[in-house]
Amino acid sequence: MKFFVALFVTLVSHCILAQTEMNVMSYNIRLGSAQDGENNWENRKEKLVALLDYYEADFIGLQEVQKFQLDYITTYLTNYKVIGLPREEGEWAEYSCVLYNEKRFTVEEQHTLWLSETPNKMSKGWDAACHRIVTYGRFKDKKDKKEYWIANTHLDHQGLQAREKSAEMIVSLSNELHQQKAIPFILTGDFNAPKEEKTIAILKENLWDTYEKTVKKPYGPKGTWNAFRFQEEVKNRIDYIFSTKESKLQVKKIAIIDDFYDFKYPSDHLPVLVSFESKK
Secondary structure (H helix, E strand, O other), rough: OOOHHHHHHHHHHHHHHEEEEEEEEEEEOOOOOOOOOOOOOHEEEEEHHHHHHHHHOOOOEEOOHHHHHHHHHHHHHOOOOOOEOOOOOOOOEOOOEEEOOOOEEEEEEEEEOOOOOOOOOOOOOOOOOOOEEEEEEEEEEEEOOEEEEEEEOOOOOOOOHHHHHHHHHHHHHHHHHHOOHHHEEEEEEEOOOOOOOOHHHHHOOOEEEHHHHHHOOEEEEOEEOOOOOOOOOOOOOOEEEEEOOOOEEEEEEEEEEOEEEEOEOOEEEEEEEEEEEEHH
């Protein structure tokens, strides 16, 4: 009898160890140089950092981040390190960076590409109003040695062609990275596109929209862009987390987080948080 109990405990332990849970967040934090009145960065920065600290995602893809904002965030979130370059030169240049929990993960390689016809140099693509980038890295879990490609981007808010071409470029990138190393690819970002737009259809040819693939019903409002309008229903979903179409990476649950303070949001976007389960 003792033998069977010991065997059962061993098998259960093995199954638990074979599964790894990982949380990934996407969050457009609204650039700090914007003149937003009562929603100015100085008025909301403590609440935003408190939100990030509370949810403790393993990876956080941030958009519209300026250097002074990034410095503030990493001063208080000491467990995180950052990968990514600014999209252009200048004091107010924005990052689409990835924060990662350095207590759990190591970064094996990292890159920033410009979403343009010349991705390896600072450049603006197609009909885009702004320079746009994708930042990605290969990360390794210190405990179980599993690896992941994690990418983050922010597509153009005006250029439809730029969004579509950028989506094609990111899909090609995911294929190239898979050929380089066949590990899960996870993409966070503000895509400035509703789910009906061709941009999203292009991405979904190769990747899952985690909102549609979650085991549990999505939690929170249906939209992500609140425009600082607290009294209005948030309907417009333009922030997504995508992942590779593979059975080893299951989307357990997803939440669009509408936490607030004093009837105000910490940003004009709501963060998206996905819990993945990786199996052997």
